[in-house]
Structures are given as C-alpha cells and as structure tokens.
Amino acid sequence: xxxxxxxxxxxxxxxxxxxxxxxxxxxxxxxxxxxxxxxxxxxxxxxxxxxxxxxxxxxxxxxxxxxxxxxxxxxxxxxxxxxxxxxxxxxxxxxxxxxxxxxxxxxxxxxxxxxxxxxxxxxxxxxxxxxxxxxxxxxxxxxxxxxxxxxxxxxxxxxxxxxxxxxxxxxxxxxxxxxxxxxxxxxxxxxxxxxxxxxxxxxxxxxxxxxxxxxxxxxxxxxxxxxxxxxxxxxxxxxxxxxxxxxxxxxxxxxxxxxxxxxxxxxxxxxxxxxxxxxxxxxxxxxxxxxxxxxxxxxxxxxxxxxxxxxxxxxxxxxxxxxxxxxxxxxxxxxxxxxxxxxxxxxxxxxxxxxxxxxxxxxxxxxxxxxxxxxxxxxxxxxxxxxxxxxxxxxxxxxxxxxxxxxxxxxxxxx
Amino acid sequence: xxxxxxxxxxxxxxxxxxxxxxxxxxxxxxxxxxxxxxxxxxxxxxxxxxxxxxxxxxxxxxxxxxxxxxxxxxxxxxxxxxxxxxxxxxxxxxxxxxxxxxxxxxxxxxxxxxxxxxxxxxxxxxxxxxxxxxxxxxxxxxxxxxxxxxxxxxxxxxxxxxxxxxxxxxxxxxxxxxxxxxxxxxxxxxxxxxxxxxxxxxxxxxxxxxxxxxxxxxxxxxxxxxxxxxxxxxxxxxxxxxxxxxxxxxxxxxxxxxxxxxxxxxxxxxxxxxxxxxxxxxxxxxxxxxxxxxxxxxxxxxxxxxxxxxxxxxxxxxxxxxxxxxxxxxxxxxxxxxxxxxxxxxxxxxxxxxxxxxxxxxxxxxxxxxxxxxxxxxxxxxxxxxxxxxxxxxxxxxxxxxxxxxxxxxxxxxx
Numbered sequence: 168x169x170x171x172x173x174x175x176x177x178x179x180x181x182x183x184x185x186x187x188x189x190x191x192x193x194x195x196x197x198x199x200x201x202x203x204x205x206x207x208x209x210x211x212x213x214x215x216x217x218x219x220x221x222x223x224x225x226x227x228x229x230x231x232x233x234x235x236x237x238x239x240x241x242x243x244x245x246x247x248x249x250x251x252x253x254x255x256x257x258x259x260x261x262x263x264x265x266x267x268x269x270x271x272x273x274x275x276x277x278x279x280x281x282x283x284x285x286x287x288x289x290x291x292x293x294x295x296x297x298x299x300x301x302x303x304x305x306x307x308x309x310x311x312x313x314x315x316x317x318x319x320x321x322x323x324x325x326x327x328x329x330x331x332x333x334x335x336x337x338x339x340x341x342x343x344x345x346x347x348x349x350x351x352x353x354x355x356x357x358x359x360x361x362x363x364x365x366x367x368x369x370x371x372x373x374x375x376x377x378x379x380x381x382x383x384x385x386x387x388x389x390x391x392x393x394x395x396x397x398x399x400x401x402x403x404x405x406x407x408x409x410x411x412x413x414x415x416x417x418x419x420x421x422x423x424x425x426x427x428x429x430x431x432x433x434x435x436x437x438x439x440x441x442x443x444x445x446x447x448x449x450x451x452x453x454x455x456x457x458x459x460x461x462x463x464x465x466x467x468x469x470x471x472x473x474x475x476x477x478x479x480x481x482x483x484x485x486x487x488x489x490x491x492x493x494x495x496x497x498x499x500x501x502x503x504x505x506x507x508x509x510x511x512x513x514x515x516x517x518x519x520x521x522x523x524x525x526x527x528x529x530x531x532x533x534x535x536x537x538x539x540x541x542x543x544x545x546x547x548x549x550x551x552x553x554x555x556x557x558x559x560x561x562x563x564x565x566x567x568x569x570x571x572x573x574x575x576x577x578x579x580x581x582x
Numbered sequence: 583x584x585x586x587x588x589x590x591x592x593x594x595x596x597x598x599x600x601x602x603x604x605x606x607x608x609x610x611x612x613x614x615x616x617x618x619x620x621x622x623x624x625x626x627x628x629x630x631x632x633x634x635x636x637x638x639x640x641x642x643x644x645x646x647x648x649x650x651x652x653x654x655x656x657x658x659x660x661x662x663x664x665x666x667x668x669x670x671x672x673x674x675x676x677x678x679x680x681x682x683x684x685x686x687x688x689x690x691x692x693x694x695x696x697x698x699x700x701x702x703x704x705x706x707x708x709x710x711x712x713x714x715x716x717x718x719x720x721x722x723x724x725x726x727x728x729x730x731x732x733x734x735x736x737x738x739x740x741x742x743x744x745x746x747x748x749x750x751x752x753x754x755x756x757x758x759x760x761x762x763x764x765x766x767x768x769x770x771x772x773x774x775x776x777x778x779x780x781x782x783x784x785x786x787x788x789x790x791x792x793x794x795x796x797x798x799x800x801x802x803x804x805x806x807x808x809x810x811x812x813x814x815x816x817x818x819x820x821x822x823x824x825x826x827x828x829x830x831x832x833x834x835x836x837x838x839x840x841x842x843x844x845x846x847x848x849x850x851x852x853x854x855x856x857x858x859x860x861x862x863x864x865x866x867x868x869x870x871x872x873x874x875x876x877x878x879x880x881x882x883x884x885x886x887x888x889x890x891x892x893x894x895x896x897x898x899x900x901x902x903x904x905x906x907x908x909x910x911x912x913x914x915x916x917x918x919x920x921x922x923x924x925x926x927x928x929x930x931x932x933x934x935x936x937x938x939x940x941x942x943x944x945x946x947x948x949x950x951x952x953x954x955x956x957x958x959x960x961x962x963x964x965x966x967x968x969x970x971x972x973x974x975x976x977x978x979x980x981x982x983x984x985x986x987x988x989x990x991x992x993x994x995x996x997x
Contacts, residue, residue: 168682168683168684187715213854218642219636219642221634221636221637221707221710222636224714224715225710225714225718226710226713226714226715227633227634227663227665227707227710227711227983228663228664228665228710228711228712228982228983228986228987230664230854230987231664231854231855231856231982231983231986231987232713232856232857232986234854234856235854235855235856235857235860236856240854240855240856240860240869241853241854241855241868241869241872242853242854243852243853243854243873244854244987245662245664245671245675245852245987246662246663246664247660247661247662247663248642248643248661248662248663249643249645249646249660249661250642250643256660260660260675263678263679263682263684264678266682266684267583267678267681267682267683267684268583268682269583269678269681269682292636292642295636295640295641295642295643296642296643297643298641298647299639299640299641300602300639300641303640437658437660438656438657438658439628439645439646439649439650439655439656439657439658439659440646440650440655440656441646441647441649441650441651441655442647442650445650445655453656454655454656457656458658567643567646568642568643568646571643571646571647572643572645572646572659572660
C-alpha cells in the first residue's frame, strides 16, 4: 500500500449555523481544497460523515448533494455513519482508497446541524446510537451513561467522588482555556469568562450575584452549573453544535507536489463493541484499546511517542477514561494526571489543545474530521497561542454510541 | 491490487418480517458465513448498508450491533448509506479493503425493515433521498419522479403512451414470472396469480367479478390496478419489503481454499448526480452511464459480454431506462426489446431473473447485496427453474434517490 498524506484541511466556525448541512460542508471543503492548491475538479471521490440529516433536515442520501454543491456532481460520494465517530470512519475509509492506489486525491469529512433539532429531540436522537431495543427502554441517554461511568471510575479506583468531580472540572477548565485560543471554537471562553457573563446577566436582572474565588468555585455552585446526571453538571457536558470539517487526502507523490508540509496518515484503527450491558469493564473500553492498538501497530509507535491527542471528551469523565484506554496514563491515573496539569499544552502530552468537544463543540458527523484538522494544524505549527511546541506526532480518537464505534487515526509530520 | 472473490451468500426470505433489522441481517450473514465454510470469528470487518433504521426502529449506529449479534463484537463495523443503493455501496467499499491487502475475509450486505413504517411514512422517508430543500417542497415523491420519466421517455422516443404502458406492463409480467420461481421472493406469484387471488376475494365479498382475457387486461383495469402516479399503476411499482442479504468477500488465495466455485468481483463502479433539476436528460442518466463505464473498464468487458443483470426496477419504466444506460440496448429501444421478449431468461440478456425489485421486493438497504446474491447463484448454476443457461458474467445495478447514487458491480465465474 502507498503512503497517504493530508494536503489540506478546512472547517467552519463551529457554533449555531443558519446554513444547511450541505452548505456548511461546502464551506469546509472549499477551504481544504483551496489550501491544497487544488480545484474541485481534481477531487476523485468524497467520503462523508453525517448522522442525523434525515432528522435535522429531512435529508437522507446527502453525500451526492455535497459534491454537487462544490461543482463536481458526478464523482462517487458515500455517506458513513458510526454515530459520533462518523467523520473519523469516513476519513479512515478514504485512506484505504488512496493507499490501495485506486484514487490519488479524495475529499473526506463530515457535517452536522445538531441545533436544527431542539434539545429534547437531539438528546433522544443521540440516544438512538445506543442499542435501542435493550438500552432505550431503560431510559438511558448519554449523560446517564457517562454519569454511571464516573461513579464506576470513582469506585473502582477508590477516588472519592468529590475529589473526582474536582478533577473532572479541571478537564473542563483546561479545555475551555484551550478553546479560548481557537478562533473556530463554539465557546471561545474560559470557564471564568462564562462565569462573568452569567454574573453580568444576573446583575442586570437584579438577582443576587454570586462571587466565586476561582473557576473551581463556579463548578461547585449547582445554581449556575446545574446537575444534568449526577455527578455530571452542565459544564461537564459538551454542547450541541453545528459545524462541518473536511480534508483532502492524496498519495504521497501527489502530496509532495502540492505542499511542502504534507502530514502523513501513519496509522488507522477502528473497532466495535456490542451493547453497553455486554461490555465487561466500561472504564477499560475494549473497543478503544483494540482500535488504538491497530493504529499504533501500523504507525510503528508507542503511546509515549504521541505529542498531542484530540480525543473524545463528550463529557469530562470521558476524556479521563479515553486517555487511559489510549495508553497515555496507567488505568486509574488519568484523573490525577489532569489535576497535575500533565495534559495541558506544555504538559506530558497535550490533550485536546483545540479545546476538544467541550469547547470547540460536537457536531457529531463532523467531529472526527475536525479533530484531524487540529492535529494537522498543530503538526504544521500553525496554531498560534495554543501551539504544542515541536509537535511531530498527533492522534485522534472518536467514540460513537456507548463505544459501539471507535476510530483512531495517527498523523505525523511528513517533512 | 489483489483479485477479490465472493465465497458465500445469504439472504432472508423477503416479505413482511417480525424480526428486527439486526436479526434479519444475522440470519443472512450466518447463511453466507456457513456457505463459505467459515465461522464468524474468521470475519475481519463488516460493511453494512441501511438507510432508515433510525426511523424504522429508533436505531442509529446499527453496524456494531450487527457484528455483536453474530458473536464477533470487536471487529470494525461500518454503516453505509446511499439511499436505495446502500447495500451495493457497502459491498463496493468492502471490495477495496480486500483488494488492497488490508483484510483477507470480510462480510458485506445490508438490511431494511421498510414495513416497520406505515405506507405514508415510508413514502415520505423515501422522498428524503431526493434533494429535500429543492424537491421536497415541490411534493415530488418517487412515484411522481418515475411517472414523469415515463412521459419523458414516451415523448422523446415518440412511443405513444398507451403503447409504452403496455411495454412497461410486460416488464412487470416478466419479473413476476421470474419471481414465482424464486423461493426467497416477496411475491412468488405471476400477475395472473395475483389477479386470480383478487377475483377470489371479490367473489367472497359478493362484488362483480371482472374477467380478463390475459395478464395485460389486468393491467388495463384501473379498478384492480389503480393509478398511483399517471401513467404508473400499482403493479408498475415495486413493493415495500423487509429483508436482509449478505455476502462474504475473500482474497482470491483464501477463496480458492474455501470454495471450488469462487465468483470474482471483476469490476466496480459508483457515481453521483446532483438534484433532479440539474440532470440534463433523465432518460440518459449520466451518473449511471459513468458508473457502469468504470465497472466495464475494470472488468475489461463490453455490455454484450454480460449474460444477466440484476438491475434497479423500482418502477417498470426504471428497468427500461436502466437497460439502456447500461448499454444493453440503444437509447429508445429498451421498451421494444422488452416487448420482443429479449430480456426474458433465455433472451438476448436476462434482466432480473430473480424477479427484480418488482417481485423479490425492495428492502432498500439490502437490495444491492440481494442482487449480488442472485448473480452469484446464477453464475454457480444454482437457480433451478430460473437458471440462465451458461451464465459466465453477471452484473448488478442499484440506484439511490433520483440517481443521486448509482453503483454497479460486475461478477464473473472464477473457475
């Protein structure tokens, strides 16, 4: 198989969009194509992630309309769906079509307009990514699943829940600090910024104004950071977000002609899991461990070789567990590592320097491609204040459903 | 790239199912795996077509649960959606993962439980496969689209509509004759059988009993074959159907060790089209012409080399137009060819010897894999009374949306 490189990336400003899924994707795609010094006619195929277009906009079969919108209606365009990992799964698949020699230059990515659904509708739609026959009737939506995971983690590793809650809050505080430095993030605001905005609104309304000593105090205040699913409070959860992200993949020969900074796809992994009830230990997700192993083996690296990782922090506890499953920290050590600042930019390994799902937002079909966008920008040294110094190897990690679909991609500097 | 072969196929009895999408798929998958002399643990990945699981059963992210159900929860399992072509698109993608050398043995196919939706819901769901922003508000569902195509065909080729309607009826009569010989078809009944059943029911109810001279008379009677979208009557349309189909693909080396009748994947093609309004001539679908050309080129064959074709007869006019776009007949000659019997088993080329979507039924996510099931069985000589004598090369053709997604696969005897 041939080496494959990312030659261009693009993404919309994440947040609330007035544009359709296809329009958002076109914006991201054209940024990626322009950055690749290509034109749409150079693209040979599209690999497209989207989860709920038929619920958001009454639109199935979306991929053909995406390529038509950028002016190349007659290339193969395929939609991939693996819940919140859809964008990553699409990119992994695009990889093999280029690696095999079938195509030289392809477009991959995803789009999602979550906010076209109202919160109850979106929460219920997301829950359809669990096993609907067996978990749906139990009433478990994802906040519930990850709340149980937090309790399990606390119990298994004998970390008192108040202590773990503080460590989890530090995930959110870190990611919002990073997100403030990311001009494409949904929330370009620290937890302190968000807190001060809330104080300002409360003052306007003549309500009693809370005074917090620090960002952690904010988390503790259940009035402004309400409980969603105990122990997860509002700011333990990533937001609903609209957005799209795209990238151009090319064979290494084509890539070297297009850019002097090709980022190589060093390894890919994907793995499934059955129902939540069938997973033996949800703190050590087998599907994630196996998926990451595939990617590490293909890349010929070990976890300590990774300089930064964009991973699936749909909830703060999810970041901690992902870090451990990916081998960056021993099992049971992740929450302490966060507390020690080891996952900050400049720490042992930069986790979610973009701000993660927590601050950048989580348009589910787009997230995997958005993670690759960040890693590519980091490896090229184009991230300004949030730059991870000397980053050579980066990784993405995306989780769909209850870990039903996991996908990992390892990227490294190709120059 | 390596040669890839189909080593086993399976499908459910198509019709009305009490089983879930996953359960139906497992039944088809286990038949394919058993026929391949394999066990589930030998399968390295799943490529899975499904369109409306989230509407039918409230189930997204379905592929992981499908592999869990056959006992291999931890292999990569990916859902593909390209409207009614979803099953074919999944199989084409599976092909490249084996051809590239990444996997040796994979499972591909699809499942759909259309009848979990009521007719109005299903009709509206299907219509989401058109461009929802521009075609949806016009009120065009697929019967409307293909009715317009029939008018266009009649006008363009100066075939008076009553004449064309008779030729279209002959598509249905042929496919139901074939379907009667297919023990897995939804309708194992000729048009005459269906007519006699209607007469029996009318007699029981004491209603006046129509008497028809032949099957064509039945078509003309608007009372028993009501108008759906002029000129399409009920029996011009394929039914809503539940079902699943699956196949095992293997590298040629593995295939020869597993079976003495490997069927080779000789060529694959896929192409997109934009909105219906952007397609220049819907009687000569560019996406289909381009997709088929990819498959023919890869296979190194021409249309006359094809012995049988399972093609997308969602409506009778659709079969006629498909035959022409695939190059089996000159443009404007297809309907006459049907009338001359050239597309029957034993004719110039056997079109839909299985009975097609018309008689076998159309569980949209499964249809592409079901078509491959038929071609594989035909090439192996296992089709009994509906066998196409001496079949060496077969082809599938699947259309999604308004030709937004087209996929073609050419198979040939590998022994």
